[in-house]
Amino acid sequence: MQIKRYEAATLQEAMMKVKNDLGPEAVVLSTNRSGRGKNAVFELTAARDRGALPPAGGKPRMPGAKGVLPETIVETPDRHDGLAGIRQDLAEMKSLLAGFQDSRLLHEEFAELKDTLEDLLSTAGYRLDGRSDGPWQKIYRRLIAGGLSRPKAWKILQAARQETGGRVEHLEGGISAAASIVKRAIRIPGAQDRMARVQVLVGPTGVGKTTTVAKLAAYYALQKRKKVALVTMDTYRIAAADQLKIYADIMGLPMAVASEKTALKKALGRFEDFDLLLVDTPGKNRSDMAYMEKLQDALKGEEAPEKHLLLSLTSSREASLDAASRFGRFSYDSLILTKADECCNFGPLFDVIETVEKPVSFVTNGQAVPQDIEKADPEKLAGLIVRGSVH
Ligand SMILES: Nc1nc2c(ncn2[C@@H]2O[C@H](COP(=O)(O)OP(=O)(O)OP(=O)(O)O)[C@@H](O)[C@H]2O)c(=O)[nH]1
Ligand SMILES: [Mg+2]
Incomplete structure (x- = not known):
């Protein structure tokens, strides 16, 4: 040495x-x-x-x-x-x-x-600046109170100040400027983006994967008139497959159980003439690396699936960032944010979105299937992050 x-x-x-x-x-x-x-x-x-x-x-x-x-x-x-x-x-x-x-x-x-x-x-620096700067300090404090990390709140504030030339008469003017900065940082999948036939939902335990598969199945089958089939890879939890089967039966959709690579390939073949296959995966705790590898291997088929990481808005910033990094091995295409109805602090979401740099495709906001899901709306999410409400 x-x-x-x-x-x-x-x-x-x-x-x-x-x-x-x-x-x-x-x-x-x-x-x-x-x-x-x-x-x-x-x-x-x-x-x-x-x-x-x-x-x-x-x-x-x-x-x-x-x-x-x-x-x-x-x-x-x-x-x-x-x-x-x-x-x-x-x-x-x-x-x-x-x-x-x-x-x-x-x-x-x-x-x-x-x-x-x-x-x-972002803290000492703000004080060092010294001068009174109208509503900006109030907005900064508001962002922090909403759960944004100080560096991110500072970044938004700086951008908003720059955009307005630092001149805003009222608090609302500054808040609107901050909201539009946040809105621009939130991406959604493009309307022209080709959607893969196989869509896989992954994520930590209990975030709402199975419920969201059912909601998406209803959305695509009933509203978009697509021919949809369901596949569950969850054979770990007792009655996990039954949970999805109940939804499949109600909607009159076929479902297959495929716990590993060969079975998944077989299921994809069985549903060859379907427009869309929604695949549910089991939730696993953070230490189960062997399972993560197995799932990753199973998804490496000829038919490249689109993968979505589900993150619960009730989780802490640290837990979400940890999950985003752990599931990074799947190279997921988008985020689906769940349990917006139970969340009261949307600030950490901005940290997650900025760090992960993936589009947000859907947001779920309740337990009811099929209605409690909507396509992500950057304006709405920015409102929740900056104002704590959509208005
Ligand atoms: N409040 C609220 N609850 C939700 C939402 N989505 C799902 N849930 C509830 O969260 C719980 C877990 O949902 P599941 O769909 O079983 O979650 P999962 O990710 O499949 O769970 P595992 O397979 O065990 O990892 C259930 O009680 C759902 O009703 C939502 O948007 N809002
Ligand atoms: Mg599940």
Whole structure:
């Protein structure tokens, strides 16, 4: 293990030195910032396994170099005071993150640092700005109260301020500007997008997968006049298949049970002349990786399905982001948001939508089948996120 210490005026410079000197395998052990403003110095201790490859294009190591060899590279810091400095740090963090995508560990460390810094910027920064800025502070507080994370609330506010030139007479003007920023960030599937014949619903336990399959079946069969069949892959829970069968019988739709790859292929063949196959999957807790792999494998058929991740609006931001990341292996095409009727804080939804960067296809808002489902409407969702209501 080779450990070295670097100093530079900016964290980005220090990181570049690490990368150039120790290569992409280097691990940052600690970071420290001393001094403020022009006197700020970033100290970074990094290590690299001696067995790791030398940096691409870097200097070859001197033969005979041995042991821990601390090295200090000091450069004259040139920084600005206050908020500008924090902003610059943030920009540096972002560019660093982009450059280090290949190192997961480093990526996570910087993501955490970035969050902390953004948090600082959005609270302390706001106070640093000092001046009274009409309704903006009220709007900012309102967004936070609605469950938005501070960095996201700050981002929306900045964009709204910019768009209006910072000049709004009334609170409502600022809120409308914020709502339109949020609306633009919410994507829905395009009207022209081709819909795959096989549609699979995945998601954590109890989010409403089976109920939503039934609602969608009714929507497509009764309203869109499509020839619909149902398939359930849920053979894990007792009576899980029966739950869907009851809906299938009521609607007069055929249903197949297919717990694994071969059975699924067979079911797709059986329903060859159907327009649409809606596939329900079992909910699994987060530790069941073996099942996730099995399901992923089963869905890798010749007929590429469209996959939708269901997230309950009653879940916390952390739980939703965790599910979004865990189910990321399925490369899902859209989000279906469930239980809007039970949600009283829509702020975290914005964080999720912005992070996941997927369109929202449907929103469910009650237990009743078939009526409690609607196509996602960005304006409505933006209203819920910014105002807490659709109006
Ligand atoms: N309030 C409300 N309840 C819902 C909604 N959608 C589903 N539910 C309820 O949530 C519970 C779970 O629904 P399921 O459809 O069985 O959920 P699931 O994801 O299939 O569950 P597992 O298969 O066990 O993972 C049921 O009581 C549903 O009635 C909704 O939009 N609003
Ligand atoms: Mg189910």
